Amino acid sequence: MNPAILIVIVIVVVLVVVLIGIYNGLVQRRLRIDEAFAQIEVQLKRRHDLIPNLVNAVKGYMGFEQKVLTDVTNARAAAVAAGAQGPTQQAAAENALTGTLRSLFAVVENYPELKANENVLALQEQLTTTENQISFSRQHYNATVLDYNTSIQTFPAVLIAGILGFVKRDFFDAEPEAANVPNVDLSLS
């Protein structure tokens, strides 16, 4: 066989193998993002399910502060609705919900009967752990997104990522911690 043809064949084979390697690497990174996002969603769903229980448990005691409760209920409904709108909107709605929950727990502090209520305490613990798990899985999700976004924008994957339909993914934004201090009206009339 002509050596020139042989060389060309070898080059083509090597190129194909390298391309397959890059493509599989990208697919794997993208799958990791989806897996990490599923982890967040499990926790978000759990939080959505816990909130009505909490609202029912405290409703009887909190005659004066119905607004805090309706805020939580509305924020929950908004967060559930935002579930289908992609990470950015969803993160915004969930952060708003976190804010209203903090206000609610701050109000609970003012009611000694509530603070001593076992049911409320158990719900509070469950919501705390769910919230922590949300923020830890969010860290993990954002790390996988950063990893993927970096790889599709750097050589050599950048050459083929666009053609093969690998697009940048959004971060699940962390709330700005300091900006979300609960603002509770303590003037009981």
Place this chain on the structure above:
Amino acid sequence: MATRSSFYGQISANKRNSFLMAGFVVAIFALLGFTIGYAIVGSPAGGVAATALALGVGSITGIATYFSGDRLVLTVSGAKLVDEATAPQLLNVVREMAVAANVPMPAVYTIDDTAPNAFATGRDPAHASIAITTGLLEKLDREELQGVIGHELSHVRNYDIRFSLIVGVMVGAIAILADFFLRFTFWGGMSGRRSDRDSSGGNGAAAVIAIVAIVLAILAPIISRFIQLAVSRQREYLADASSVELTRNPYGLERALAKIGTDKEVLEVANRGTQHMYFTNPIKKFEARSSGLMDTHPPILDRINRLRQLTGEAPLEASDAAALAGLD
């Protein structure tokens, strides 16, 4: 930025050190086997055979420990498995930190003892267990508990649990090998070899090897034990740093260390064989706070001050640590 880079620097330096040290322990083991074999048989071939035998026996005990060491440690420590009904908050915190560390949920045990302490064991993250004393659960708040669990799960994620199981066995095997050789030399080997040497007209090289073997047999157990302890101390720093990486909150762990450090209760179930696994050294020296070569853990104050380095705060003095425990 500076805190972040020094933090990752700490982790990679720790990993490098412990790999080096593990390699060193294996090298000591092989060298000891070789010289002992050479000294007994009188030829390098005997050395090679003895090395192979030593490594073989070492691997068999290593494998046995690898698969059942964790159950042994848990039983010896009197650990009881907990469920949702008995310790819901503990399980929640472990679950959170498992999500943060991206490891499977480990089995969670409690030890009925008022001294606050904790340890992790197992062969890999999929077969890991965490044990916490009831004293720890009572004395720490949620944030502090998170710091401690983060520390223990870092041992799991960094494979320290496997490392401590295997290195523990290696150090034990070196001690047994050296002991065996020394007894053999003094009670039987000497006379047999002396007549051997007389008949062959004396062999300078064999005599030198015999002396080297005796010296090694005396030094190797001590050196390997020092290395194990140095690795153990390094790994504690690494786990503290990793815990902060997971919780993003150095203050919980700092307060937990201060509380546990100033606690005067003694953990009865801990012994010399299990002390290196615990969160803080369960065997307390009330008089001195020196960092001796034989310590399994770095001094608590030093650990607190390394955490404060991460946040850029001024280091504490011995008198301040007690004050820190009072903070809440």
